[in-house]
Every structure is written in C-alpha cells, then in structure tokens.
Amino acid sequence: MTELRYLAPDTLDEAIGAFAKAGSAARILAGGTDLLVQMRSGVLKPGVIVDIKKIPEMMGIEQTADGGFRIGAAVSGMALAEHKSFSKVWPGVLEAVNLIGSKQVQGRASAGGNLCNGSPAGDSVPAMVAAGAIVTVQGPNGRREMKVEDVPAGPGRTNLKPGEILVSFALPPRPPGSSDAYLRMIPRTEMDIAVVGVGVSLTIKDGTVTAARVGLGAVAPTVLLVEDAAKALIGSKLDDAALAKAAAACSAACRPIDDKRGTIAYRTKVAGVLLKRTAAIAAQRATQKN
Amino acid sequence: MNLVTNNKWIGQRTIRPDGMDKVTGRAQFAADTTMPGMIWGKVLRSPHPHARIRSIDTSKAEKLPGVRAVVTARDIVDFPIANGAVMLGIQDMRWMCRNVMARDKALFPGHPIAAVAATTEAIAAEACKLIEVDYEVLPWSIEIDDAIKPDAPVLHEFNKFDGKPSNIAGRLEHKKGDIAGGFKKADIVIERTFTTRPVHQGYIEPHACLISVAPDGKTTIWSSSQGQFMVRAMTAYLTGIPQSDIRAIPAEIGGGFGGKTIVYLEPLATLLAKKSGRPVKMVMTREEVMRATGPTSGSKSTVKIGATKDGKIVAAHGTFYLQAGAFPGSPIRGAAGCSFTPYDIPNLLSEGFDVCSNRSKVAAYRAPGAPIGAYAVECVMDEVAEALKMDPLDFRLKNAAKEGTKAAHGPVFPRIGYIETVEAAKSSPHYAAPLGDGHGNPRGRGVASGFWFNAGGESSAQVNITEDGNVVVTTGHPDIGGSRAGIANICAELLGIDYRRVSVIIGDTQTIGFSNLTGGSRVLFASSIVVTQSTEKIIQTLRERAAKIWEIDPEAVKWENGAAHPVSPNAGQFEPLTLEELAEKAPAMGGPIGAGVQLNTTGADGGFGTHVCDVEVDVDLGIARVIRYTAVQDVGRAIHPGYVEGQLQGGVAQGIGWALNEEYIYTREGKVDNPGFLDYRMPVCSDLPMLDCIMVEVPNPKHPQGVKGVGEVPLVPVMAAVANAIYNALGKRFYALPMSPPKVLEVLEAPTREAAE
C-alpha cells in the first residue's frame, strides 16, 4: 500500500526543504501525540513525516537578557516543567502545558504541536494567548512573526503557509506584580478534553490591575483573545463588579456548538465562572511576596 | 455443613498466581497470539441503523491482490425464525446467527455485513471498501419512547405484542399479593419515572481471536472470552463444525464484566480460516467495540411505593422498559426480579418489558438489569423515607427481607445477610462521620441497597498430584475475578500444604470437562465445590496409600498438615507420610494420584449489599464528585479478601461512572457519537476516592466453604447511592442518568417548580 517516509533532519533549513518539497502529503512530527493518534485511527495518511526533534532550536528553552523566554516549538511539557525559572515567571502557561494528557503524554507532547494541531480545545493555547506569546515561523520564503492568537484558522487548520514550520514561542518580560493562570473545565479530573479553558495574565500595581489579557478556549472554532474581558479587569481592583463584567464578556464572546462534550448554555455559563476563578488565582500569584 | 475453621490459607491475601505475568507484560492475551502463515480478518459493517440488504457483491473485493477469503451471511449456519428458539444458555441462536452477520436486514450501525481475510490488515480493510452493498434504507428508532410508539418502525415484523407487530419482544412479571388493595392501605405513595442511558462494560481489552482450521477440519481457537465452552458451542452452531473438532483455548482476559459471554468474531474468523486454509487473526478496534458489542440497556422505569406512617411498605409497583438492541433479550429478569428483593413487601407487581431498537444487541453487564431497576427503586425508597422523616437505613431495616421472606421472583429466603449489611452500614465509621466542610461546595450523603441472584451451574475440575508431590488444579472457567487465587487457597487449606505448591490453570475445551461460562458470580462458588470434592477424593486415596504402606486400616489414617498420620490404636507407631513421600511411592503403590469431579452445582445464595456515598458538588460548574464511599456486602465467606474487595471496588467504580458521566450519545443519523474512551467517560483513578469495603460474612450453608458470589452485587446499589447523595447535597432530585455536569447545571439553573408539584 502507500509508502510512508520518515525524515529526521538536524537543521531547520533541511527540514523546511524536505517539508516544502513533499507538499500536502507531508506532516511535521513533534511529540506525535496528536499525529500518531490521527494516523492510527485512519484520519491521516501522510506520505512523508518530518521529525523536528533533532533540530536544536526546536528543543531549546532560553531566558533572554530582558527576562523574556524563547521556547522551541517541540519542547515537551516535561522539559518545560524541569526548567529552573520558567515556572516562577509563567506558572499559568506551564500549568496549561502540563495539563495535556498524562505523565506519559507529557514526556512527548509540545506546545507547538498543541497549537499547530488546531484544536479549539488545546489547553496550552488560551494560556499562550493570555501571555501575549509571539511565534516565529519559518518557511521557504524566510522567517516571520505572528501573534499566537493569529495562528489557528479553525478546527484542525492554521494560518501557516504551505511549507512553514512553527519554530518557537517568545514570551515577553514580566513587570513586577505580574502572573498568570489557566483553568479548564473537564467532566473528569484528568485525561480529558477541555469543555471550556480560560487563561488569564495580570499585572497588578498597588492593588489595581494595570495590564490584563484573557484567552478563551473550546467555545468557538478557534481559541479567542477576549479583549472586552481584559478591559473590564484593567483599572479595577478585581472587585465583584469588575469580575462580573469580565465574566459576562467571556460568556458573550462564546460562539460554541451543542455537541457531545457540552451544550451551548453550559459552555457559555462556564466560560464566565472560569474567568472569575482563573483571575483570582492569577491575582493571588501576582500579589504574593516572592 | 463442613465449614473449614481455623483456616491457614482460606481468608489469606495470597499473592495472585497471574500477578507476575500481568505486571511484567508476559501474560498472553488473545491479541498476543500469532501463527506462521497467519492472515488478517476485517469486518465490513453497516453504516445504517436500519436497512434491508437487497444484495451484496463481493467480487471486486475477492479480486484484490492479497485477499484470501470473503464471507457473508450465506456462509453462516441459519437458524430460521419460524423453527423456534434454539437456546444456548440465555442466547437464542436465531438471534446470534443474525447478530454475528446481518442476514436480510442491517439493524444497527456497526452490524457486520461481510468479513474479509487478507495478507495484511490494510488490504483486508481496503477490500471491505470494495464490497458493494445495495441497501434499502429504512426508518429507525433507538430510544425506548420512540421504539414503543404505535407507528414505530418495527425491527422484526414477525414479533407481535398485543396481537400487532411491535418492538416489544417480551414481558415478564413477578407478582405477590394485591397491589391495588395494598396501595389503599398506604398513608404515603410516591411514584417516579427514571431514565438511564446505555453504558458499555468498558473492558480494556478489545475482542480478539486467532483461529486455525486444519485441512481435516480440526479447529483451534485462541480467544478472549468469559467461557471457552461457550465459544466452542457457538462457533460449532454457527459454522457447522462439530464440537469435538473445535479446541477453544482461553487466553488471559483483559476484562469482560459480562460483555464477553457471547461471540462476535470467532465464527467469522473460523469460516475465513476454513475458506482460506490459513490461520486468521481478528482484533476489534475500540470503535468497533463501542459500536457493535455490548453495551447494556438504556432504560425507562416507573416505580411506585406506598408505605404506612409507621414506615411499613404496603405495596410497590415497578415497570421497567429495557432496550434489547437489535435482537430480543434485554436483562428484564434482573431489573424486575432483583430491584425490590431486599424488602419484604406484601403486595408487589414488578414488570419488565424487552424493547428492540436499532442499536447493538445488549450483552450482559455485571448483574444484568439489576442496577437499572435498583436505581429507580432505591431513589424512590429515599423519597419515601424522607417523607416519613425516617433515617433511610432505618426505613430499610424496618422492611428488610430475612429468612422466611418470600421473594416475588419465587424463593423463600434461607438465612440471608441483608439486615447485617444495613446494620454494618449504620454502624460504620463512615455513616457516623460528619460530612465535613466543602468550602462553599455543598456536600451530601446517600445510601442504597441492592440484590443479585448469583448462580451455580456446571463446573468441572481435575486435581492431580505431580510426581514431586505438588498439586496442579485444572478448572474450566476463565479467571476474571481471582478464581485461581481463591482455588489455590482452598486446595492448600484442604491438603494442609503451602499454597505456593498449588498451581491452578484454566483448561481448554478438549482438556477439561464442560464448565459453564464465567458469569452470574458463579465461578468460585461452583468451581470450589468440584475442586473440594476432587481434593477430598485425593485425600481419601492418600490415606489408603498410607494405610497400605503401614498395613493398617485406612480408617485409622488421618490427613493433617500435608501428611498422613496413624491414629489410635496406631498413633505414634509410624512416622507421618508426607504428600511428597506418597507421590514418590505412587508408581509402586497403585499409580498416579488424581481426581476429577463434574457437577451441575446448586445451592447458590443471592447476595445483598448496602452502600454509603458522600458527594461534593461544584454548583457553578455542575460537577458532582464522590468524596467518600463505603460498600458493605454479605460476601458469604471471603476466601481471598483482597480479591473480594477488588470486586467490590470495581463494581463501585463502574457504578460511579454510570451515575455521573458514562452514556452512549447518538448522532442525528443514529450512530454512536462517542465510540472511544475520550468522549465515553469512564472514571479515571483520580476521579475516585479510596473505595472502602466492609465485608459481612454470613456463610452460605450449602457450600463447603460458605461461598457466595460477590462479583455483581457491588454494581447494583451505586447509581442510587450517588443520586441520593446528590439530592442530599442540593435539595434537588435527578430522575435521569448520567448526572453529568451540563445536566446538573441545567437542573440547578431551572426555576423551582415546587409550587406546581
């Protein structure tokens, strides 16, 4: 039957060359925790697989001089958890990445794969959106940067151009009084898919929110940046009225479907509930000493 | 009664004989088996819930390179409907032959239409796509309400109910007294209607088999099942090969819970192997398991209970409609027969209706039907107790069945242990403990009871003493609940030797006598009877051998601590002869030592359980979590307490899944929308607290070790216990399962209608 070729280049250029040449039959392999499942179930039958885990840039975690982070697209959740300072600066992003699957899945699954898989329910994506991550992509026509929220195009689709590979995530430096959090609703306690996921990133100065971003997952064809929710939080002391307004903004942003995983009514309500809970955790982290 | 007391091995948590193989991955499951020259079988399945099959053209598939055989219903032995039932256990072969391969109609999405064997799985799958089937698509119904409507599309036109073609394939009733008169005496009557969704047994190991048919017709089957004899008989019936030519070898089994008491693949693989002359392997995908095997019924039950002010139940009426799926045979017997059985109710009518609809044929699932019925009855019991302002356990005690109570399904109870379970629940640390602070999340506690018939039936055992004086026991039941460990404990106890010297194996159909399948919580009950009798025969032989050596009367020899000892008047005259010594001397003293017993065992007593459940509800998300759980059960005698607790905990875990999240969801086209473990949500470990067990031991007087079946009762009370706990937490009752987050939130957000009620 159809043949499958597996390539594991050492450099990005080789990877892009091979990926672009093979065209639509090719797939990038990071951790494979989506790709291999889709292949085994018969949804996907790629002709060429380009494994990017041998490319150093894809696998590195680097804290930049300004205090920001650059994370290779194929870094596994476990590797990110073991980094010595990442969890202090971006606890919300880390908890989102580490919610993916189980211990076994964590050893492989990457934030890059989570984003490029294009699922509206990908756990790390709302946290990355809240964090204001910028991604670097590279293709036959060179490198470019995109806001993370601009990558998903719809369920299972991205705005990467043919031959483009996601290279890394850049997370900005954090002013004092900043932190983030991610919460998802799942019917079980683990090994499940988000019915709603909310990421919140906050900067708080003297009790007042000076900056906020809110990412919302699983309630629309793509993960959403909810600017109205952020606006409701900025300038507030996270009082009940501000939280209620932000929660309402999240519920309003929902464009969910009724499906086996949840009803429209349920998802809409839960988006607001989770916003309040996530903001409370982010605020508590942002204001705690050390 | 010859209960063994002062036990050394019975009641010990001995190391399980299959443990090492399972934790190291050496255990051979059906899918682990391979043979030289083996090819792969795949099934083409109906995409339609209901369609007449006008024609099947397999010619293109047969021409695909690599394809070695194709079979359709034409190759399967037909059991014409008009000829009447041909029963094998609880299965009618008329339905089995149409379930393994659709005959003239496809009755559910996933119904096998044809099967192909090819040199690779991929070629077999490709060939399936080349089979051309001309369907006349018919209207369909899946839900009970739709299937029993007067104008519902009828699956089996020959089936009549009230004189008209109908999907109601059967009705069963248990009756006692006069319910109309009884309800008149009631001070309080509560009637409620409940629904439950189909739930799958959820065994981790998909159905799998490898089958070889030699040119002389000798057939060998390696497969995963709850009964190698059932596999042999069904395969023989459906292929026409005599049973004497079929050797069915039971593989280690990765879960069954009742779902592996029928066959799906074996007849197809046998026919493919016969046609192709090559060994054929078939392994279902999870999706095939979810679409085409099991699950148990979805249901609609109405239960009415009337009681007097002082808390005596005077009348009860239950009506249980259960989905059978594509063919008659839903477990109405369990629903109608078990649900009221914990109680002594003078006036009772319990009715079951068997409803066919366009979903896969039901397969047994742990205490088939009983959990469905108990869910409805035990929830109404809770409401009646509340209305009477009685503690729900006191209400149950006041009405408890006991020795001498006549159960509606027939028997007058011997000494039973129901009251003991309620009392143990009442005095448990759990029931006395405060619910604790949920930090804003309401908490609640619920209780429920349950009953299951249990069973005896045919078992065979052969016990052999090896030349070095150890013991090999062969039985005929696949071990899905610890029977090997239990039997090793019993045999070691009887022989007075270390249990590690007893090796218990499961024989295949041609090496051990007929043994009924593993089901009905019968295996340890039945097989320990035949093992005990075989071992007693061996002990008798050993005493005779020692007597011969000592030249004394066999009656003057006793067997103790693994050796023969002379008793008075010869006590102390001779050195004891150990099992090893007697084995060594066996060739000269009469030959090999061994004994076998085959019986249709009787005397299985029913089992009762009472459960206590605490929940905490996140009211903003609608998530109910079980935070503490205690299962109390009359287990007769816990031969291996670790395994008994495992049975209790496993049943509870499955019940919690059934209560909170598990359900078959169907698309608008009538197909299962969640055929995998991501969206069919069984509990994972972190969803459950430690599940506490209290084993009450009221030994079965009709069993040499006092054994009662324990494997099914623990699923029966669970859904009601959880539902009653959620009510206790929220003050709102739920009348439908599962109580999943969207459904809980919907009820919580609904405007209160108390005024209207």
Ligand SMILES: Cc1cc2nc3c(=O)[nH]c(=O)nc-3n(C[C@H](O)[C@H](O)[C@H](O)COP(=O)(O)OP(=O)(O)OC[C@H]3O[C@@H](n4cnc5c(N)ncnc54)[C@H](O)[C@@H]3O)c2cc1C
């Ligand atoms: C048991 C299990 C549990 C899971 N639980 C969760 C969960 O809780 N939450 C959740 O969000 N997900 C979950 N997943 C899904 C999956 O693990 C995640 O989406 C994971 O982040 C995917 O990462 P990966 O590195 O394995 O991606 P891969 O499978 O390697 O790739 C995913 C897709 O992205 C493409 N791709 C990968 N990297 C790049 C790149 N650098 N550039 C361009 N395209 C790329 C691939 O071609 C593929 O189409 C689970 C999966 C399993 C098997």
